[in-house]
Amino acid sequence: MKRSELNNIIRESLNFVRERGIEFPPFATWSIYDWQNLGEDQREIVDNMLGWDISDFGGNFRQVGLTIFTFRNGNFSNKKRYPKPYAEKLLLVEDKQELPYHFHWNKMEDIINRGGGELVIHLYNSDKNEAFANSDVSVTIDGKITTIPAGGLVRLKPGQSITLMPGQYHNWVAENGKVMLFEVSTTNDDTVDNHFHSAKGRLPEIEEDEEPQFLIFKDYKNYVPFLSTK
Numbered sequence: 515m516k517r518s519e520l521n522n523i524i525r526e527s528l529n530f531v532r533e534r535g536i537e538f539p540p541f542a543t544w545s546i547y548d549w550q551n552l553g554e555d556q557r558e559i560v561d562n563m564l565g566w567d568i569s570d571f572g573g574n575f576r577q578v579g580l581t582i583f584t585f586r587n588g589n590f591s592n593k594k595r596y597p598k599p600y601a602e603k604l605l606l607v608e609d610k611q612e613l614p615y616h617f618h619w620n621k622m623e624d625i626i627n628r629g630g631g632e633l634v635i636h637l638y639n640s641d642k643n644e645a646f647a648n649s650d651v652s653v654t655i656d657g658k659i660t661t662i663p664a665g666g667l668v669r670l671k672p673g674q675s676i677t678l679m680p681g682q683y684h685n686w687v688a689e690n691g692k693v694m695l696f697e698v699s700t701t702n703d704d705t706v707d708n709h710f711h712s713a714k715g716r717l718p719e720i721e722e723d724e725e726p727q728f729l730i731f732k733d734y735k736n737y738v739p740f741l742s743t744k
Contacts, residue, residue: 515570515718521727523568527581527606534629534694536604541565542583542728549729549737560738562587562596563704563731571614572714580613581606584731588701590620601702605695607633607688614713615685621707623699626675631691633670637662638683644709646683653677683711 528538541548541559552560559565567582568575583604589596607613609631617640627633639647651662654677655670662668668676678684708716717732726733735741 515568515575516721516723517726518724519575520568520718520720520730521724523575523581524566524728527583530606530692531604531694538583539585544729546726546729546737549734550739552738552740554740557740558596560731560734560741561592562589562598566728566730567704567732568718568730569716570718571716572719576608576611578612578614578713579608580611584702590701590703590706599701601697601699603697603699603702605697607686607693607695609688609690609692612687613685615683615711616713617681617683617709618702618707619709620680621699621702622677622679623697623702624675624677625670626696626698627670627672628694628696629672630688630693632672632689633686633693633695634689635668635670635676635684635686636665637668638664640681640683640709646711651682653679653682 528542531538542565564584564587567584568579570579585602585604586598587601588598605625615636615638625633625635637651637653639649639651641647646664648664650664651666653660653662653668655668656674660668670676704716710716720732729737
């Protein structure tokens with residue numbers, strides 16, 4: 515993915531969300547100078563991967579991809595310093611954009627359609643070999659326990675939500691317009707807690723064709739001075 519595309523995606527995302535009356539914390543629009551002068555008292559932002567996260571899964575972002583902004587998160591590896599057991603994210607899905615099948619070993623998550631189009635989610639349980647199981651999938655949709663056949667779908671209209679448990683494979687695609695989701699979950703670490711069925715790695719390789727206007731969490735190690743001194 516080119517840096518110019520990352521910059522453009524984040525600009526579009528800021529405008530889309532703000533037009534719907536939601537604002538971001540200051541670090542959403544920090545300059546490179548701000549990141550280079552981050553204080554030790556703001557370490558939680560980088561240690562817990564707060565901020566922007568964009569993925570194209572090694573292909574065409576508009577077809578397969580996801581835009582994420584993490585507002586708050588705990589930390590698997592340093593629970594004493596960061597005891598927060600929950601996370602909150604904004605997820606933006608372009609019209610007809612797909613998120614590949616994956617599950618989480620540890621994370622339990624609520625996916626909430628906060629507006630725009632509809633989110634179509636396909637579901638499988640995982641088996642002991644981390645493949646698709648043939649068993650029915652039990653999920654909670656707006657407080658109601660719902661059973662879905664293996665590979666079946668759930669359609670979330672604006673305002674609706676679903677609870678996904680560890681080990682449940684899910685993919686999704688947006689229909690009838692771009693979708694704004696919120697994710698409320700247990701602590702999340704995307705570097706160790708994602709298992710994709712067949713997709714390429716989630717974190718993008720970046721071609722630096724222009725200067726970063728915004729950073730994604732993968733960039734932090736290159737710009738935040740104290741990250742090399744735990």
